[in-house]
Amino acid sequence: MSALLADIGGTNARFALLEGETPGAPLVLSVAAHASVEDAIAEALARLAPATPVTRAVLALAGPVLAEPVRLTNAPWVFASRAIAARFGFASVTLVNDFLALAHALPHLGPQDVRAIGGGRRDPAAPMLVLGPGTGLGMAGYLPGPRLAVPTEAGHAGLAGADAWQDEVVAALRIRCGRATAEEALSGRGLANLHAVVASLRGASVPARDAAAVVAAADACPVAGASLSLFLDLLAGFAGDMALAWGARGGVFLAGGILPRLAERIDDQTFRNRFAAKTPMGAFMAEVPLALVTHPAPAFLGLAALAGEARG
Secondary structure: OEEEEEEEOOOEEEEEEEEOOEEOOOEEEEOOOOOOHHHHHHHHHHHHOOOOOEEEEEEEEOOOOOOOOEEOOOOOOEEOHHHHHHHHOOOEEEEEEHHHHHHHHHHHOOHHHEEEOOOOOOOOOOOEEEEEEOOOEEEEEEEOOOOEEEEOOHHHOEOOOOOHHHHHHHHHHHHHHOOOEHHHOOOHHHHHHHHHHHHHHHOOOOOOOOHHHHHHHOOOOHHHHHHHHHHHHHHHHHHHHHHHHHOOOOOEEEOOOOHHHHHHHOOHHHHHHHHHOOOOOHHHHHOOOEEEEOOOOOHHHHHHHHHHHHHO
16 A cells, blocks of 8 residues: 655655655655645645555654644644545554654665765764754654654754854844744754844845855855855754764764755865864764765655554
């Protein structure tokens, strides 16, 4: 029997059909172009499985999945598993956090699916983390022993500066956003926030830019270039902080919608140094593996694993 898998963020909803153990190629739909998740599921089924009975769905959502109805953090869609099952005739509908799905993907990533950033020595029994920026900033942990994934809302934790310049940026973000959370710097809107803050602190007259425009202008505009460098520095520091908090000697994996587009702009040595600069825990951090996930659709590896567990 087939299952519908979905990785749903604040900007895009990706759907794939699972027949057997391997999901098919994802279909990408715009969240803003669909009034509800049911409308998007209907289109996905019509395009992916026009003649195939689909009996269940596993949906990964960008937001906390605690009690239904579930709402996306950065988009207006609302999810109720019973209503979705009733409309489409699914025997079951499973709702999970999007980074929980990514965490379940970690054991299924091979060397060809990641780019190591620096050294480290993986402890196969230790916790692993996956985190990264997209429309928001997500993070989840994975505990290999019990094969347990732990979703978090770490993106809404406070942002810490690592030097005097970053302290100025965090203070300016607090004024701009009301609270300087990690997500207010390390997300799509976060990169736009950093651009505005850097321009203000430098007294520079530049046009307002969204994240895509900041990246596009980074080579030509000093403010955009500095904002992008700051974004990567803060992300490296945040990833290092989370590695300490979780004892993530199993590895820290960087994912999300933005980083694959910035892969060529990540200087591995600089990023690794920022990640590991956690005095007096330098020796600990030197052993923590760090990698960029390069698999084009890693969440579907985790969703397929979850669908298999639900079926079993």
